Amino acid sequence: MIKDADGIRFFTKNGFDWTTKYRALEDESAALEAESFIIEGETIVTNEAGLSDFHALRSAITRRPQDLYLVAFDLLHLNGHDLRDMALKDRREILQALIPVGGRIQFSEAMPGTGDAVYHLACEAGLEGIVSKRLDSVYRSGSTMNWRKIKCYVEKEMDIIGVKRETGKPAMVLMADQGRYMGGAFVTFKADKRQALWDRVQSKAGAPPPKGLATEKAEWLKPGLVGRVKFLKGEAKLRHASLKDFREEY
Template sequence: LQKAVHSDPYAMVLGAFDILHLNGHDLRDIGCKARREILFGIIKPNSRIQFSEAMPGDAKAIFYLADQAGLEGIVSKRADSKYRSGPTSNWLKTKSFTEGEFELLGVEREPGKAAFALLAEPGTRKYVGSAFITLGREMRERLWKRVQEHVGPPPEAMRKRPATQWVAPGVKLRIKHLRGDHSHIRHASLLGFSDEE
């Protein structure tokens, strides 16, 4: 099941796209298309659970439409594939990314771990997620210098994070992230930052 929440917080809809067990029967050795036909047959009309329709056709064209609609990507499955847990070539998720500007709240650095930039909506200081700092060495050093020059208190709403150097407002970041819900940034990486005083 996949959850979809609309503007009305009470109008939550669950999207169903596969079924693995039914009434004590294991369906994993049945092909994907047949499993989905079983699933379609048990979802009642006007239910809060909606059947996730397949979109047959050219994968590139479908991905283009999903990307233009601001969706986070598409999942492609082989119609005759049996369900197997773990990595498999029977299904593929193609992710759609976009770029945006965010404000830097702080940098989290722990020895032996990747560094993260903590992100906020511009102008609000509202935390929306974190991004890997994947810059080259020179740019990382410039960013850390900026962080040291703009030390600030943690936002009131943020829990304590001992490995974080908090930053005063004003440092802007360019972030690549997965399309979708802008209130929670996912699969994000830092592309660059504003070096203006």
């Protein structure tokens, strides 16, 4: 979020101007007591439990913009001063003083405790993951180990109903859970275990495409091959999924 002589503007992390999508936040942004600023934050919408709901965010942006919040976690510029060489803890102290309590622009409070404990609590609460930054770090654009996003994952057994093996692309198994197609999971096994999987696949090959999946370029399998897959928690379909193990079901 930027405020300067041209007014308030909102940009995504990839540089897209989404100001028109976030008009509901514009008045509160303009009311912050500063002539100019660059604030880094995350737009969210909350569920009935008051937790951030990633899946509801897209529809809220287009249909319920009045439900959006902007959670601010870093301050890069203020009133013409570049703050990026200050330590994060000092930038956040200034940011917290800038943002009024109780509005739709909120200061992102840090959670006390070790990283492992905070990560465990976030995953148990059904959140997407945690973001952590070193308190003494200066701000630098791009990838850095001073700034980490760690996502929550879960593992579950599902039916392997097909495989995709295309030249130049990672191999993938296609999964179903109680008859419902869930998507694909990457195969990252070492050579011997990978070959054992392909042997099982060969013995199951030849099934017709499941209903609704005829256009998928895949080898479809007869029932009986089960895989344990690791994927992002709280997703309706597999995201960032990988196959951890497999077995035949007799």
